[in-house]
Amino acid sequence: MAYQEYIPPVLKRALEVLTYIPTYGERSASRFVYNFLKLSPEERDEILKTLFELSRSARKCSECGLVSDTDPCRICSDTKRNKRFLCVVEESQDAYAIERLERYTGVYHVLGGRIAPLEGISAEDLNIEGLLRRIENYGVKEVILATNPNVEGEATANYILSLIKKRFPSVKVSRISHGLQFGSLIELADDLSLERSIENRR
């Protein structure tokens, strides 16, 4: 008899559909499913119920691209937020991380990724045109480029910087600083971070 007969079809199916999730291969799918099954039925129900509610209510803000439960999102809908101050991020989770600081009073622009030629992601795949349109339509005065501090994030920031400088020369553009992360040790720091922390000394 074939192997498929021994693994319950619904278990096999669960392992398959979990791989639909971006970045989820067989290993991640297996880790999710088997660990999920270790929970009590009540805990499993709570997780699935919450995910159903999330799935049902989730929408992407048509103004900034943030995943939220309203369109426009809660941030773009808040009249107290400064729409002339844009913080460009790669993904929604980056924006929510910055929100946790409870200091930023502008709005966000979610690119939906970053330029990564080795992964087949080009500028056209990102919400860059939308960014330029917003800068024009809202009379944006300042833009913070908060893409991740890595090779692709830097390249993406530089690309956007040059586009903005060309079309909107009076807009103030800044890049989040690089240096040593709090809690790290100088003797264990990578060369690039160490260099930058000295170059960018204040």
Place this chain on the structure above:
Amino acid sequence: MAYQEYIPPVLKRALEVLTYIPTYGERSASRFVYNFLKLSPEERDEILKTLFELSRSARKCSECGLVSDTDPCRICSDTKRNKRFLCVVEESQDAYAIERLERYTGVYHVLGGRIAPLEGISAEDLNIEGLLRRIENYGVKEVILATNPNVEGEATANYILSLIKKRFPSVKVSRISHGLQFGSLIELADDLSLERSIENRR
């Protein structure tokens, strides 16, 4: 206004409940939720529907501890399987991996983990008493110890071996072999695997 107001409550809740899952910290929860939200509503529905069906039908086999959709599981229920030949594994996924070989005709015994003092897991937390009971009740003749080939898996195998040898001296006990994994290179192999592959030469 507090940060909590900007992140949709249901999104925040989803990030929390995902951490109920064993081995899932904030990072894994975040990776799951945000990537899950990148799927279309149809794909999300399919995943959740499948997980609901899985959750509803999943049960642990009272004979061998395998996660299945019936109790006893499909393997223990199959009269063609040899119940006097036991393959001891740490978790259900290990058993299903061995099943994929379509060669093993015995039954399994799922310990539910392995002895790991540093993680607070002792022999009492595992289904070892159940194993000894099965060996006695079914007149088991052979046991394969298929815990993982690492420090804890080895310790667990040795512990079980000594218990079996003491109580059931006539039972044949074997341990899956160690050596070089197929597809690996000698020059890149770790010392222990290299040693074992030469020691256990045949």
